[in-house]
Amino acid sequence: MSDHAEHHGPSYITIWYILIGLLGLGLLGMGIGNKYLAIGFIFLIAIVKAILVGRYYMHLKTEASIVYVIFFVPVLLLFVLAFLLVPDIIYRPS
Protein backbone atom coordinates (compact mmCIF):
# COMPACT_ATOMS: atom_id res chain seq x y z
CA MET A 1 0.00 0.00 0.00
CA SER A 2 1.38 3.39 -0.86
CA ASP A 3 1.67 6.13 1.73
CA HIS A 4 -1.19 7.95 0.08
CA ALA A 5 -3.53 5.00 0.06
CA GLU A 6 -6.24 4.87 2.68
CA HIS A 7 -7.20 1.84 4.73
CA HIS A 8 -10.59 0.47 3.68
CA GLY A 9 -12.60 -2.39 5.11
CA PRO A 10 -12.58 -3.68 8.69
CA SER A 11 -10.33 -1.87 11.17
CA TYR A 12 -7.04 -3.46 12.22
CA ILE A 13 -8.37 -4.14 15.72
CA THR A 14 -11.41 -5.95 14.24
CA ILE A 15 -9.04 -8.22 12.29
CA TRP A 16 -7.10 -8.83 15.53
CA TYR A 17 -10.33 -9.88 17.32
CA ILE A 18 -11.20 -12.23 14.45
CA LEU A 19 -7.67 -13.74 14.47
CA ILE A 20 -7.86 -14.38 18.23
CA GLY A 21 -11.34 -15.85 17.80
CA LEU A 22 -10.06 -18.16 15.06
CA LEU A 23 -7.19 -19.25 17.32
CA GLY A 24 -9.76 -20.27 19.94
CA LEU A 25 -11.80 -22.07 17.26
CA GLY A 26 -8.66 -23.94 16.12
CA LEU A 27 -7.96 -25.06 19.69
CA LEU A 28 -11.56 -26.27 20.00
CA GLY A 29 -11.04 -28.16 16.73
CA MET A 30 -8.60 -30.45 18.55
CA GLY A 31 -11.64 -31.92 20.30
CA ILE A 32 -13.22 -33.22 17.08
CA GLY A 33 -13.42 -37.01 17.36
CA ASN A 34 -12.43 -37.86 13.78
CA LYS A 35 -8.65 -37.31 13.42
CA TYR A 36 -8.71 -36.40 9.71
CA LEU A 37 -11.71 -34.12 10.11
CA ALA A 38 -9.95 -32.37 13.02
CA ILE A 39 -6.73 -31.86 11.00
CA GLY A 40 -8.76 -30.58 8.02
CA PHE A 41 -10.65 -28.15 10.25
CA ILE A 42 -7.50 -26.89 12.00
CA PHE A 43 -5.75 -26.23 8.68
CA LEU A 44 -8.83 -24.55 7.23
CA ILE A 45 -8.71 -22.16 10.20
CA ALA A 46 -4.96 -21.57 9.56
CA ILE A 47 -5.65 -20.74 5.90
CA VAL A 48 -8.40 -18.27 6.85
CA LYS A 49 -6.02 -16.63 9.37
CA ALA A 50 -3.27 -16.39 6.72
CA ILE A 51 -5.70 -14.81 4.23
CA LEU A 52 -6.76 -12.22 6.83
CA VAL A 53 -3.15 -11.31 7.68
CA GLY A 54 -2.17 -11.13 4.00
CA ARG A 55 -5.24 -9.23 2.85
CA TYR A 56 -5.57 -6.66 5.63
CA TYR A 57 -2.24 -6.44 7.50
CA MET A 58 0.05 -6.92 4.48
CA HIS A 59 -2.37 -4.88 2.35
CA LEU A 60 -2.44 -7.43 -0.47
CA LYS A 61 -6.01 -6.30 -1.05
CA THR A 62 -4.73 -3.06 -2.60
CA GLU A 63 -1.35 -4.27 -3.87
CA ALA A 64 -0.15 -4.16 -7.50
CA SER A 65 -0.43 -7.36 -9.54
CA ILE A 66 3.38 -7.70 -9.81
CA VAL A 67 3.49 -8.40 -6.04
CA TYR A 68 1.05 -11.29 -6.49
CA VAL A 69 3.25 -12.70 -9.26
CA ILE A 70 6.42 -12.40 -7.15
CA PHE A 71 4.89 -13.92 -4.02
CA PHE A 72 2.50 -16.56 -5.31
CA VAL A 73 4.67 -18.17 -8.02
CA PRO A 74 6.98 -19.69 -5.34
CA VAL A 75 3.89 -20.80 -3.39
CA LEU A 76 2.60 -22.57 -6.51
CA LEU A 77 6.05 -24.04 -7.16
CA LEU A 78 6.15 -25.31 -3.59
CA PHE A 79 2.89 -27.21 -4.06
CA VAL A 80 4.15 -28.70 -7.35
CA LEU A 81 7.43 -29.84 -5.76
CA ALA A 82 5.59 -31.27 -2.74
CA PHE A 83 3.17 -33.13 -5.04
CA LEU A 84 6.11 -34.59 -6.99
CA LEU A 85 7.53 -36.03 -3.76
CA VAL A 86 4.27 -37.70 -2.68
CA PRO A 87 4.72 -40.92 -4.77
CA ASP A 88 8.20 -41.34 -3.28
CA ILE A 89 6.71 -41.31 0.20
CA ILE A 90 3.67 -43.48 -0.60
CA TYR A 91 5.59 -46.23 -2.44
CA ARG A 92 8.64 -46.22 -0.17
CA PRO A 93 8.78 -49.27 2.09
CA SER A 94 8.65 -48.40 5.80
Add this chain to the structure above:
Amino acid sequence: MSAAADATHDHPYELTPVPTAKLGIWWFLASEVMTFGGALVCFILARIHAGGWEDMAHHVSTTIAAINTVILVTSSFTIVEAHAAVIANNQKRAGNYLLITALLGCCFMMMKAFEYSREFSHDLFPWTAPFWGFYYALTGLHGLHVLGGIVIIGYFGFLALWGTNWHLYKHRVEVIGLYWHFVDLVWIFLFPLVYLS
Protein backbone atom coordinates in the same frame (compact mmCIF):
# COMPACT_ATOMS: atom_id res chain seq x y z
CA MET B 1 -1.24 8.17 -17.98
CA SER B 2 -1.12 4.69 -16.46
CA ALA B 3 -0.18 4.08 -12.80
CA ALA B 4 3.14 2.55 -13.90
CA ALA B 5 3.91 5.53 -16.11
CA ASP B 6 2.98 7.89 -13.26
CA ALA B 7 5.32 6.06 -10.93
CA THR B 8 8.24 6.14 -13.35
CA HIS B 9 7.61 9.85 -13.95
CA ASP B 10 7.67 10.64 -10.20
CA HIS B 11 10.55 8.26 -9.40
CA PRO B 12 12.65 7.80 -12.58
CA TYR B 13 14.59 4.82 -11.14
CA GLU B 14 11.43 2.80 -10.44
CA LEU B 15 10.09 0.79 -13.36
CA THR B 16 7.02 -0.64 -11.61
CA PRO B 17 4.18 0.97 -9.63
CA VAL B 18 5.70 -0.62 -6.50
CA PRO B 19 8.58 1.26 -4.77
CA THR B 20 11.94 -0.50 -5.13
CA ALA B 21 12.38 -1.20 -1.40
CA LYS B 22 8.96 -2.84 -1.22
CA LEU B 23 9.62 -4.82 -4.39
CA GLY B 24 12.89 -5.99 -2.80
CA ILE B 25 11.20 -7.22 0.39
CA TRP B 26 8.59 -9.11 -1.67
CA TRP B 27 11.42 -10.85 -3.59
CA PHE B 28 13.03 -11.70 -0.25
CA LEU B 29 9.74 -13.02 1.14
CA ALA B 30 9.29 -15.12 -2.03
CA SER B 31 12.67 -16.76 -1.32
CA GLU B 32 11.57 -17.27 2.29
CA VAL B 33 8.47 -19.10 1.05
CA MET B 34 10.79 -21.68 -0.50
CA THR B 35 12.98 -21.88 2.64
CA PHE B 36 10.16 -22.37 5.14
CA GLY B 37 7.89 -24.13 2.66
CA GLY B 38 10.57 -26.69 1.81
CA ALA B 39 11.20 -27.43 5.49
CA LEU B 40 7.47 -27.68 6.27
CA VAL B 41 6.83 -30.00 3.31
CA CYS B 42 9.74 -32.24 4.42
CA PHE B 43 8.22 -32.38 7.90
CA ILE B 44 4.72 -33.23 6.60
CA LEU B 45 5.96 -35.96 4.23
CA ALA B 46 8.34 -37.49 6.78
CA ARG B 47 5.54 -37.47 9.36
CA ILE B 48 3.08 -39.15 6.99
CA HIS B 49 5.70 -41.76 6.10
CA ALA B 50 6.54 -42.43 9.76
CA GLY B 51 2.86 -42.84 10.67
CA GLY B 52 2.12 -39.66 12.60
CA TRP B 53 4.60 -39.38 15.49
CA GLU B 54 1.57 -38.78 17.79
CA ASP B 55 3.33 -40.33 20.79
CA MET B 56 6.09 -37.71 20.56
CA ALA B 57 3.90 -34.80 19.43
CA HIS B 58 1.80 -34.91 22.61
CA HIS B 59 4.89 -33.87 24.66
CA VAL B 60 4.94 -30.36 23.14
CA SER B 61 3.15 -27.62 25.07
CA THR B 62 0.05 -26.40 23.23
CA THR B 63 -0.60 -23.83 25.97
CA ILE B 64 2.80 -22.12 25.54
CA ALA B 65 2.39 -22.20 21.74
CA ALA B 66 -1.13 -20.73 21.98
CA ILE B 67 0.15 -17.89 24.21
CA ASN B 68 2.93 -17.30 21.67
CA THR B 69 0.35 -17.17 18.88
CA VAL B 70 -1.58 -14.45 20.75
CA ILE B 71 1.71 -12.53 21.26
CA LEU B 72 2.68 -12.76 17.59
CA VAL B 73 -0.79 -11.88 16.26
CA THR B 74 -0.85 -8.89 18.64
CA SER B 75 2.59 -7.80 17.41
CA SER B 76 1.28 -7.96 13.83
CA PHE B 77 -1.50 -5.60 14.91
CA THR B 78 0.93 -3.19 16.61
CA ILE B 79 3.27 -3.00 13.61
CA VAL B 80 0.43 -2.33 11.19
CA GLU B 81 -0.64 0.46 13.56
CA ALA B 82 2.96 1.79 13.41
CA HIS B 83 2.65 1.91 9.63
CA ALA B 84 -0.71 3.70 9.94
CA ALA B 85 0.98 6.23 12.27
CA VAL B 86 3.71 6.81 9.67
CA ILE B 87 1.04 7.53 7.05
CA ALA B 88 -0.63 9.92 9.52
CA ASN B 89 2.78 11.63 10.07
CA ASN B 90 2.63 10.81 13.79
CA GLN B 91 6.29 10.03 14.55
CA LYS B 92 5.89 9.47 18.31
CA ARG B 93 2.96 7.08 17.88
CA ALA B 94 4.90 5.17 15.21
CA GLY B 95 7.93 4.89 17.52
CA ASN B 96 5.79 3.68 20.42
CA TYR B 97 4.10 1.02 18.33
CA LEU B 98 7.45 -0.13 16.91
CA LEU B 99 8.92 -0.51 20.40
CA ILE B 100 5.80 -2.35 21.61
CA THR B 101 6.19 -4.72 18.64
CA ALA B 102 9.86 -5.35 19.51
CA LEU B 103 8.85 -5.93 23.14
CA LEU B 104 6.20 -8.46 22.08
CA GLY B 105 8.86 -10.17 19.95
CA CYS B 106 11.06 -10.41 23.08
CA CYS B 107 8.11 -11.93 25.00
CA PHE B 108 7.74 -14.51 22.21
CA MET B 109 11.43 -15.41 22.46
CA MET B 110 11.27 -15.67 26.27
CA MET B 111 8.32 -18.04 26.01
CA LYS B 112 10.25 -20.01 23.39
CA ALA B 113 13.29 -20.22 25.68
CA PHE B 114 11.03 -21.45 28.49
CA GLU B 115 9.50 -24.02 26.14
CA TYR B 116 12.93 -25.29 25.02
CA SER B 117 14.17 -25.53 28.63
CA ARG B 118 11.04 -27.55 29.43
CA GLU B 119 11.78 -29.99 26.57
CA PHE B 120 15.47 -30.23 27.56
CA SER B 121 14.48 -31.05 31.16
CA HIS B 122 12.53 -34.02 29.76
CA ASP B 123 15.64 -35.17 27.80
CA LEU B 124 14.05 -34.22 24.49
CA PHE B 125 16.90 -33.02 22.26
CA PRO B 126 17.15 -32.59 18.46
CA TRP B 127 18.93 -35.95 18.18
CA THR B 128 16.41 -37.80 20.38
CA ALA B 129 14.10 -38.66 17.45
CA PRO B 130 13.32 -37.31 13.94
CA PHE B 131 10.23 -35.50 15.28
CA TRP B 132 12.38 -33.54 17.72
CA GLY B 133 14.93 -32.80 15.00
CA PHE B 134 12.18 -31.23 12.89
CA TYR B 135 10.64 -29.52 15.92
CA TYR B 136 13.87 -27.72 16.88
CA ALA B 137 14.85 -26.98 13.27
CA LEU B 138 11.48 -25.47 12.31
CA THR B 139 10.83 -23.51 15.51
CA GLY B 140 14.53 -22.54 15.76
CA LEU B 141 14.63 -21.18 12.19
CA HIS B 142 11.43 -19.26 12.89
CA GLY B 143 12.89 -18.00 16.18
CA LEU B 144 15.98 -16.68 14.37
CA HIS B 145 13.69 -14.71 12.06
CA VAL B 146 11.85 -13.30 15.08
CA LEU B 147 15.20 -12.33 16.62
CA GLY B 148 16.27 -10.53 13.42
CA GLY B 149 12.91 -8.73 13.33
CA ILE B 150 13.25 -7.59 16.96
CA VAL B 151 16.65 -5.99 16.24
CA ILE B 152 15.44 -4.14 13.13
CA ILE B 153 12.08 -3.07 14.58
CA GLY B 154 13.69 -1.98 17.86
CA TYR B 155 16.28 0.05 15.92
CA PHE B 156 13.60 1.87 13.92
CA GLY B 157 11.57 2.40 17.10
CA PHE B 158 14.54 4.17 18.70
CA LEU B 159 15.10 6.17 15.49
CA ALA B 160 11.46 7.31 15.51
CA LEU B 161 11.51 8.39 19.16
CA TRP B 162 15.04 9.71 19.66
CA GLY B 163 16.78 9.75 16.29
CA THR B 164 17.23 12.54 13.80
CA ASN B 165 16.21 12.62 10.13
CA TRP B 166 13.23 10.32 10.70
CA HIS B 167 11.76 11.50 7.40
CA LEU B 168 14.57 9.61 5.63
CA TYR B 169 13.70 6.31 7.31
CA LYS B 170 9.97 6.34 7.93
CA HIS B 171 9.11 4.70 4.59
CA ARG B 172 11.01 1.61 5.71
CA VAL B 173 8.43 0.89 8.42
CA GLU B 174 6.12 -0.61 5.79
CA VAL B 175 8.96 -2.84 4.53
CA ILE B 176 9.88 -4.17 7.98
CA GLY B 177 6.17 -4.55 8.68
CA LEU B 178 5.81 -6.85 5.68
CA TYR B 179 8.72 -8.94 6.96
CA TRP B 180 7.13 -9.16 10.42
CA HIS B 181 3.73 -10.18 9.03
CA PHE B 182 5.46 -12.92 7.04
CA VAL B 183 7.05 -14.21 10.26
CA ASP B 184 3.53 -14.24 11.72
CA LEU B 185 2.23 -16.10 8.63
CA VAL B 186 4.88 -18.81 9.06
CA TRP B 187 3.85 -19.25 12.70
CA ILE B 188 0.17 -19.50 11.68
CA PHE B 189 1.09 -22.69 9.78
CA LEU B 190 3.78 -23.96 12.19
CA PHE B 191 1.36 -23.85 15.12
CA PRO B 192 -1.18 -26.38 13.81
CA LEU B 193 1.51 -28.50 12.14
CA VAL B 194 3.72 -28.98 15.18
CA TYR B 195 1.41 -28.35 18.15
CA LEU B 196 -2.15 -29.22 17.15
CA SER B 197 -2.00 -32.18 14.77
